[in-house]
Amino acid sequence: MVLRRLPELLLRGFAAFLLSIVAHAGIAATGWPESSPAVEGIDTDALASLDAELAGGKHGNVDGLLIIRHGKVVFDKRYAHDYVAQNPAPDKPPHPYNYYDPTWHPWYHGNRDLHTLQSVSKSVLAVLYGVAQQQGLLPPVDTPALALMKNRRFADPDRRKAAITLADLLTMRSGLAWDEDSFAYTDPRNDCAAMEASSDWVQFVLDKPLAAKPGSAWVYSSGVTMVLAEILEQLTGRKLAAYAEAQLFKPLGIAAHYWKLTPTGLPDAEGGLYLAPSDLAKIMKLYRDGGRWNARQIVPEAWVRDSLVAATPSTNPGQEVYGQTGYGYQWWVYSDYLGQTAWGGMGYGGQYPVVIPGLDLIVVITSWNIYGPATDPLTLIRERILPAVH
DSSP states (O other): OTTTTHHHHHHHHHHHHHHHHHTTTTOGGGTOOBOOTTTTTBOHHHHHHHHHHHHTTTTSSEEEEEEEETTEEEEEEEOOOOHHHHOSOTTSOOOTTOTTOTTTSSBGGGOSSOEEOTTHHHHHHHHHHHHHHHTTOOOOTTSBSGGGOTTOOOSSOOGGGGGOBHHHHHTTOOOBOOOSSSSOTTSTTSHHHHHHTSSOHHHHHHTSOBOSOTTSOOOOOHHHHHHHHHHHHHHHTSOHHHHHIIIIITTTTOOOOEEOBOTTSOBOTTTOEEEOHHHHHHHHHHHHTTTEETTEEOSOHHHHHHHTSOSBSOSSTTOOSSSOEEEOSSOEEEEEETTEEEEEOOBTTTBEEEEEGGGTEEEEEEEOOOSSOOOOHHHHIIIIIGGGBO
């Protein structure tokens, strides 16, 4: 039996050998030190098998997998998919918020480095709030939020809105009526889609009625992130994109990025940021290291800690497939991820940066799985990558 399978075994061994050599080829320009899976304690055969499946499209439109162990890149691959051919609406005008437009999604204008982050942009905004706290520009998170918006008027003048705090917005417990779960993001009945079609996104959100007492109920809302974006501009006195460039991206060595703009010129902080996966991993490392980058404290350690405490311990009670899924300051927190605690971001179409601190592991998966069946990226991490880590 062994002799009959010898060619197969030799082929698998050769594939694993090649993987150990080329999985991280060409990544030195990212600024990350390089290593191999085997040296950093990851099963090379397991990664070779997953690599072949991703290249063959078995898991849908996964177009990038980056794995960093012990601070070193051990795997970094791109997988090509013909998003033009898959586009079901080729006659629809190109537009930043036409999610079927391959000019904008998932790669920015076809640039194979800048990938849409979608809702991982929310997590980056939370990092910028931490930067503002480090600089002494952020009031306590229990500060009433809407009072900070000096130039806004509200079509719905419900006085109870005055009780909404910064913490309520950061943890998506504002109480404002919102529904972006019942309909697809391409459906105008989705509140997020309706906001993106409006002329003033922040005003659209502020004019929503209260559906619950502020701080009492968690509802996923891209709208509250946009309110946070405008508030941060008020607090820093700077345009959000310029502030991010100077105070976060430049210190981390992130040179290439793009942020979509809303009709009022405010960056789309809820889903419009594009970064290279290796640069997104730098932001994950920043938080993994308690807000410190090299010798500089960019975000207070206490802010990082508070961000990753699940203010809502379970966002979908009874439906946790990956352990209990909670929500902190615009970050998702997993209390039991194969016996490990983990945290990360989630973005439409399959954008998943995940940190497993106990294994000193960072995984970044980018995808564009909006066209059909696909494997959930968290499943790939949990069932294929984590068991390979020793």
